[in-house]
Amino acid sequence: MRMPDTSEILLLVQGVSLAFGGVKALRDVSFDIRKGEIRAIIGPNGAGKTSMLNVINGFYHPNHGAITFKGQTRAQMQPFEASRGGIARTFQNVALFRGMSALDNIMAGRTLRMRRGLFLQMLRYGPALAEEIEHRHRVEEIIDFLEIEAIRKVPVARLPYGLQKRVELGRALAMEPDLLLLDEPMAGMNLEEKEDMSRFIVDVNNHYGTTIALIEHDMAVVMDLSHRVAVLDHGVKIADGTPDEVKKNQGVIDAYLGVAH
């Protein structure tokens, strides 16, 4: 796989800790995401992976530590700031507008990029119409890219799970993000769907140059896809490196296979 060209750091997490009452979800976690890479965060159940993702996109606010994104350091961020800043994400349990078509869902991903006011958009008049055509064009490119032409007009509630995941990826792509966070993109998929999704993730990274951070259970998938892998266990980062390095790490093996304490 092609390695990213730059070593420029897009996102830096420094000493982040997060606690819910007595439960310490994250303890002093630091890592970075380089521009253009596919970065995986793995770990056993309850390791704090999703918490980490939620901290990155501002959904949770860490008790300690700081996050630097595109050179700007802040202790906490609001979700809308994250998305305006260019962070898009998908969810572990698909979060789409179930009654809306695949097309409209992806179109919703363009909302932040729409410049015209609500009133003009409702009238579909002049500049608003031209803008909508432009947005629709981008959305159609994504539909073509993800090969979901056949379900363009189908309400997502009627789609099988694997396709819903693809639509959700499409919506995230519609934002043209700098950083794409994928929360278990392969969960609950069959082998063929997993292969398709892996191909799309690699293609997104290749074609659009989007930096991707993903959480995944399926080790084989992670090791194939990612450039670098960070491993969490009980809220602590226990390893970080290329897939090969991580695979050999004794701490990781223990965390996954379990050791007698």
Added chain:
Amino acid sequence: MAVGGSFDTFPKLLARNAAQFSGRPAFRHKDLGIWQTWTWAKVAEIVRAYAAGLHRLGLQPGDTIAIVGSNRPKLYWTLMAAQVLRAIPVPVYSDAVADELAYVLAQADVKFVAAQDQEQVDKVFSVSGRVPHLHKVVYDEPRGLDDYDHDRLIAIRDVIEDGRAALAASAALGRQIDEFIRQGEGSDISIILYTSGTTGASKGVMLSARGCIDAATDTVRFDSLTDKDVALAYLPLAWVGDHYLNYAQGIVAGFCMACPESGETIEQDRREIGPTFYFAPPRGFEAMLTRVMIRMEDAAAIKRRMFSYFLGIARRYGESILTGKPVPLSGRLLYALGRLMVYEPLKNVLGLSRVRVAYTAGEAIGPDLFAFYRSIGLNLKQLYGQTEAFLYVTCQPDGEIYSDTVGPAAPNVDIRIAETGEVQFRSPGMFVGYFKDQAKTAEAMTSDGYVKTGDAGFFDEKTGHLKIIDRAKDVGRLADGTMFAPKYLENKLKFFPNIKEAVVYGDSRDFVCAFLNIDPVAVANWAERNNIAYGSYQELAGHPLVYDMVAKDVAEVNRSLAEGKVLAGAQIRRFLILHKELDADDGELTRTQKVRRGFIAERYAPLVTALYDGSHEADISTEVTFEDGRKGVIAARVRIRDLQTIGAREPLGKAA
């Protein structure tokens, strides 16, 4: 001369179309959700630039260029551009696995490949070691190919751009291209189509430009196709059907080929385009009807009643109205109301509203299915043909439509039935030979220049139309010499909804017997309505009332056989209903759901014996494979039912 006129190659016809139909649409393709259109003038310009580009890459007259992918304008233009350069296009099935692809590419000595996308490019490169002459691969869709080594790989768009720039820079190149077109002759090999290879390794069927154009000219006139027509180009590029019905007829008549957005959007695209000329195999029409029926099941009661009432009206009057036979005024009025309420909306949903001519072919179509589409006013017809004929051997003229014949000979086609019952023909489009296989070519021809189809058939006395009964090698004879066509009988039996599978025996026997499988869904439904209790498939299959019902169907088949002379002697004398469903997991069916007659005869040998020794029941135990792979044994006592044969010319009872 006619529609094809004095034009003997496709590039010359393309130039004519660019002049005559310049502003009319030649191609449509849905891209990014919007139908894009190219006129004949635009296509001619693009093809000229594309040909110039390919020429600069080194494509020479006589070279072969393979085309692997689905129906996309750029791939059709590859056909045209290659023909401009007098090179020979070789379309390959896009779902061919690497080995099949390697075989065709190597056998055809291809120098160039036009591939649709990354998937096909990967496949071509994975076998390129076995294709010694491969020089360049051009591709349509760039996605995923950014990182590939572009030494041997180039986008079709870039080839066209390069050609266009070169043509603008050098008038000499333009003259050279024009010279290629002028030099093109009717005897040039226009295309090589590889047969699917169900009977051994696939063979490259060479067709001449003149032959293709003459054949297409005949059928374009036969069905009065014009530049106002639209066809949905969705059939596999490598199949003779697509090359004939869409490409050849499209260029000859100047009609528009609409390419679907993707393989999965065909239904939607059909609805949007509203083709006027349409082809689908019987399977396709069946799947369409099934979807309608399933959706009707869920409709409100009043709609369901309206639907079934008007379908009844359609069954009674539809065919007569379509063929212009006299119909009582009340019938006409009811049918008109039916059109308004049911038939037209239904056709609209299916995307068939504008269809003027529809064809089906490839296998026998069930009479009910065929009648359904005709009754709602779709001009569905049958044709019979094969790659070696460049498709058409026979086709049904408007007004002479029967579900069990394939029609009289197509225009300018000579058909004869050989001593053996085999259908042989001579036609304008018939092939020149198999590529690099003189021996096979000789084998496929008779000494006086007819092509052997390998199919057995006969001319129906009433209509004078051809009936195809079976592959010639499967046709057998009863002990007294009567012709016996197992597949023909099996198809007739299977058209009854209660019968799912049928296997008939009779070759070298005294009379014909049949194994039947009931259709569990249809028969269970019937049992429920008639309060018949049963515990298992086996019990249902052995139920005397089920036997009675099925016996009526078999008697019906015998009655229809008795109507014709040729097969009247091959009526079914005894049958039994098998205690289990035939299953591919047990090796009884092929993976494509065809019965394996010989294997079944061995496996159920005691039953075959019982059928012919006059006993009325027999015991059988067979090993079966369950869905999870475990094996078990099913034992049963199977009853045998005797039937009266009908209208036989001589008493057939002598053997029993």
